[in-house]
Amino acid sequence: MIKVKDRVLKGMVYISLGVTIFLFALIFIYLIIKSIPAINNIGLGGLINLKEKWYPIGATPTFNLLPAICGTLYTSFLATIFAFIFGLSAALMLNFYLPEKFANIIFSFLDMLAGVPSVVFGFIGLSTLVPFLLKHFNLSTGQCILAASIVLGVMLLPFIISTCSESIKLVRDRYEGMSKNAGISKEYFIIHIVFTSIKRSILAGLVMALGRAIGETMAVMMVIGNSAIFPKLLGRGQTIPGITALEMGSIGINEIHLSALYVANLILLIILLILILVSQLLKGNDRI
Amino acid sequence: MKRKVLDNLIKSILIFLGLIAVGLTLFVFIYVLYRGRRVISIRFLLDNPSGIPFGTAGGVFPAIIGTLMLGGLSALIGGLLGILNGLYLSLYSKGTKSGRILLHLITILSGLPSIIFGLIAYTLLIYKLGMGKSLLCSAITISAMILPFITIRAKKIFDEKGYTFFIESESLGLSKPYIIRKLIIPNCLGELVGAVSLGMLYGMGAVAPILYTGVVMNAPIPTSVNSPFMSLPYHLYMLANSGYSDEYALGTAFVLLAMLIIIEILCHLFASFREGVGFKRIFR
Numbered sequence: 001m002i003k004v005k006d007r008v009l010k011g012m013v014y015i016s017l018g019v020t021i022f023l024f025a026l027i028f029i030y031l032i033i034k035s036i037p038a039i040n041n042i043g044l045g046g047l048i049n050l051k052e053k054w055y056p057i058g059a060t061p062t063f064n065l066l067p068a069i070c071g072t073l074y075t076s077f078l079a080t081i082f083a084f085i086f087g088l089s090a091a092l093m094l095n096f097y098l099p100e101k102f103a104n105i106i107f108s109f110l111d112m113l114a115g116v117p118s119v120v121f122g123f124i125g126l127s128t129l130v131p132f133l134l135k136h137f138n139l140s141t142g143q144c145i146l147a148a149s150i151v152l153g154v155m156l157l158p159f160i161i162s163t164c165s166e167s168i169k170l171v172r173d174r175y176e177g178m179s180k181n182a183g184i185s186k187e188y189f190i191i192h193i194v195f196t197s198i199k200r201s202i203l204a205g206l207v208m209a210l211g212r213a214i215g216e217t218m219a220v221m222m223v224i225g226n227s228a229i230f231p232k233l234l235g236r237g238q239t240i241p242g243i244t245a246l247e248m249g250s251i252g253i254n255e256i257h258l259s260a261l262y263v264a265n266l267i268l269l270i271i272l273l274i275l276i277l278v279s280q281l282l283k284g285n286d287r288i
Numbered sequence: 289m290k291r292k293v294l295d296n297l298i299k300s301i302l303i304f305l306g307l308i309a310v311g312l313t314l315f316v317f318i319y320v321l322y323r324g325r326r327v328i329s330i331r332f333l334l335d336n337p338s339g340i341p342f343g344t345a346g347g348v349f350p351a352i353i354g355t356l357m358l359g360g361l362s363a364l365i366g367g368l369l370g371i372l373n374g375l376y377l378s379l380y381s382k383g384t385k386s387g388r389i390l391l392h393l394i395t396i397l398s399g400l401p402s403i404i405f406g407l408i409a410y411t412l413l414i415y416k417l418g419m420g421k422s423l424l425c426s427a428i429t430i431s432a433m434i435l436p437f438i439t440i441r442a443k444k445i446f447d448e449k450g451y452t453f454f455i456e457s458e459s460l461g462l463s464k465p466y467i468i469r470k471l472i473i474p475n476c477l478g479e480l481v482g483a484v485s486l487g488m489l490y491g492m493g494a495v496a497p498i499l500y501t502g503v504v505m506n507a508p509i510p511t512s513v514n515s516p517f518m519s520l521p522y523h524l525y526m527l528a529n530s531g532y533s534d535e536y537a538l539g540t541a542f543v544l545l546a547m548l549i550i551i552e553i554l555c556h557l558f559a560s561f562r563e564g565v566g567f568k569r570i571f572r
Contacts, residue, residue, distance in 0.1 A: 002466060005465070005469065006463055006464075006465035006466055006469075007465070009465040009468060009469060010464070010465050012372055013372050013375050013376050013380065014376075015372075016368070016369045016372035016373055016376075017372070017373060017376050017390075019369060020369060020373055020394075020435060020439075021390075021393075023432055023435075024393065024397055026408075026412075027400075027404065027405075027408055027432075030408055030411075030412065031404070031408070034411065085305060086305050086306075086308055086309035086312070087309060089301070089302045089303075089304075089305030089306040089309065090305070090306040090309035090310055091306075092302050092306065093302050093303050093305075093306030093307070093310075094306065094310075096302075097299070097302070097303055097306075106310055109313060109314065109317070110313060112317075112548075112549065112552065113313045113316060113317075115486070115489050115490065115493070115548055115552065116316060116493070116545065116548070117492075117493025117494065117495070117521050117544065117548075118493070118494075118495075119493070119495050119521040119522075119524050119525050119528075119544075120316070120320065120493075120521075120524070120541050120544065120545060121316070122525070122528065123524055123525075123528040123537060123541055124315075124316060124319055124320070124541075126528050126529075127528070127534060127537075127538075128319065154312050154313070154316070157309055157312065157313060158313070161309070185291070185295050186295075186299075187294070187295035187296075187298040187299055188291075188295065190298070190302075191298065208399075211399050212399065214401070215399070215400070215401025215402065215403065215404075216401070217401065217402060217403045217495070217496040218495045218496055218521075218525060222525070222528065222529060241401055241403040241496065244403050244406075244407055245403055245406065245496050245499055248406075248407055248410055248500060249410075249499065249500040253411060253415040253416075258411070261407065262407070265401075265403070265404050265407055268401060268404070269400070269404065272396075272399060272400070272401070273396065276395070276396055276399060
């Protein structure tokens, strides 16, 4: 009897493994297969160029993905920079300047924030930030790249703070005793010892954060305005996940339009893979 | 003297920026929970949505149930597969090349944008397999999304807690599956439930994967896995984006956030009771 149960469990482990591998092989292969019609019909020059527009439903449809790619990268870079400046400061403040008990409460809050759905962020951005920008920056519409970057930046904060905190704790355990004995001030310790030793791991964390940012759909889509034009800080823009979510529902299965969306997502995936690779390389050589 | 001025300057800059960051995160909770509480009433929680435009009157009851059903179903599928994968990664393939490759693969997958799952599920399940917009279709999509997430956490739990048991029991001559069934799973149950429900929360809040695979604006409580359903995040998205009723959007956001917080607290409770620590550890 025990043997039967043992075999069942072992079988289940291998079946689940098989299902997982199959599932993800399917995702990658399907993304590539579905992209082929668009690449064959329009060509890479038609999908990525500087002249045409993203205008998939005209008499002569044009599919230029470059504005959306630029929009995605622009928003994500800006958001990561925001999150980095504020996140690193917050991590240092929580670790060095606040009493531990109080800091722990804030850390629990941040954990919870990481679980808040992106729609909620989008909604808050839409009902507070967008009217604010509209009023104070004299815009025709408050939905813009800046709004999307700020919302995305807030969403990245918990991740950045926890990554920074982990590295800071490692450095503290190792060097704080010595530096205290040497009579160094806290600030000198932060600037000269913490910063120099966590540089690489923070960079790796930032690259990972960037990877999360480029895939974010709902929150960005709600505040960016969704116009397929080249991004300007205070103008509308569009991201790859944004167009996919908005347009895939209204397209037939065999249309080139859908295939073009697949190409867009394949590009997104390639960017993501490069980012993951870079962050792994950075992490690999870390010395704390 | 100059050193001291510089030190104070650094300190104040860090605290200033840090306080803004923490303030922003608190703002998210305060905005929704404080402003949304006025909308909440028994009627809002237990009524069907109504009104023209739709959703501007009545309640959100079917959406609450729909979200919970979606979460439960995907936690069941994704959780089971995720835990089994975690077992494989931690106990069956430790140190082997295939294990390492698989771990890398799963790490990549956990970073995959949710919209890719939505896109592929839409073309594959709805068009190719002809499934129709349904709870099951959405649940499969969400399970695929949370599977790597749960796998990584389950592996970590088994690595930390299960491995010593494993070495000791294996040297007593017990078989691998027996050790897993009798020692490792019972011992890690609290944490595993925590990991699965974190994945579930992540899945319950996602909109992009379910956008075209099952969720609709108006549906009764699903009677089978083949019927379409309502979901709170989607409801919130529609209300907020169309701008019909800010008040009802706030109420929906409140319910969504409150639900997530309650589930999270329940999991902490469960985990700490399993460890016999009681209430003390719940808030660290």
